[in-house]
Amino acid sequence: LKLRCELTGVVHVSLGYSTLPFPLQPTCFPRFGPPTSIPGLSLVRGERQENKGSLGLRPACLLISTMKDKRGTRYELKENIEQFFTKFADEGKATIRLKEPPVDICLSKANSGSLKSFLSAVRLVHKGCDINASLSTLTPVKTSEFEKFKTKMVITSKKDYPLSKNFPYSLEHLQVSYCGLVRVDMRMLCLKNLRKLDLSHNHIKKLPATIGDLMHLQELNLNDNHLESFSVALCQSTLQKSLRSLDLSKNKIKVLPVQFCQLRELTDLKLDDNELIQFPFKIGQLANLHFLSAARNKLSFLPCEFKNLSLEYLDLFGNTFEQPKVFPVIKLQVPLSLLESSARAILYNRIPYGSHIIPYHLCQDLDAAKTCVCGRYCLNCYIQGTTTMNLHSVAHTVVLVDNMGGTEAPVTSYFCSLTCYVNSSDVLK
Missing domain, CATH: 2.30.29.30 (Pleckstrin-homology domain (PH domain)/Phosphotyrosine-binding domain (PTB))
Incomplete structure (x- = not known):
């Protein structure tokens, strides 16, 4: 040895x-x-x-x-x-x-x-x-x-990008911007000590699921790229426990998966200048979120669980919010189907489920279940209504929603039964 x-x-x-x-x-x-x-x-x-007349070590x-x-x-x-x-x-x-x-x-x-x-x-x-x-x-x-023990490296031009040698294994902060990257370099994914990864201002179209193996990653900056999605695999990786800050601004993302709300350690989320048509409807599960910016998207309404957020800063300027609909969308079914009844029972009683127990498509249905204002759940049988909310009720600092000085936005709510709909004070206001 x-x-x-x-x-x-x-x-x-x-x-x-x-x-x-x-x-x-x-x-x-x-x-x-x-x-x-x-x-x-x-x-x-x-x-x-x-030692006693002889040499030793x-x-x-x-x-x-x-x-x-x-x-x-x-x-x-x-x-x-x-x-x-x-x-x-x-x-x-x-x-x-x-x-x-x-x-x-x-x-x-x-x-x-x-x-x-x-x-x-x-x-x-x-x-x-x-x-x-x-x-x-x-x-x-x-x-x-x-000097070889580097913890930070900043690369802002193609000529400085390392082609013939690896990134220092000890890096904790890596920034690679303005280098024209079309994909994430797999050598970066071997940097197990990374806490901050900045790949802003490139041409990345897709994120590899192995980014989720960076178990210490706290900040991920993907601003100004060509991303069209954020994969479910990343949402269910070790990023759930480590990721604090995520910048997806200036991309082409239309929808975030409902599993995105499993990134519950997020404190800062930037989604400006995308093509978002809606937030994940379980966004209220992001209990640690303090900074949310989603300006200049195509949001027409906010999900009901948006009311559960407690933010320091909120910016939803420049979205295409619609006026609340007068009549609700009714999708009730009597009696309830076996699938609906089983799903409600599993979710209400918090029975564990997974693809090793039930088919994967049923797991997806359960993950996408809607929450009624009464706290129960509904799958495909519900009443959908729309009201408005003042954004100051969820955020200390609010950027005006439009040029008219408004701070109100439409909110979509779900009701598991006619009784819940009738008893809802929000709808009857």
């Missing part, structure tokens, strides 16, 4: 002929004082020492280097480790607590398998085992090695 922690924040583990690099971000925390950020960590051979030690101190600070390991914290080793995180001096060395953003190999080597040194022969020799630190 040959193992070395490079200064760039990349650890190289050599097993035979293969070398596996992985990002490693070590930080040294004095337990009695303020934390100090350390960008370089190495497990190195011990120094030669004279001290046990291997840890060397922590910084830009100011490239020679680094050595930390003895033999019988000097108080505790290992490896609960999150599978996530690439671990901490080594030393006895003297009393510091914690925290490792993160590492490949879990290679990190475990590194910790095993450290344990051997702690127990007094001689692994000096297995370690590579330490070479002087170069400034360029520190």
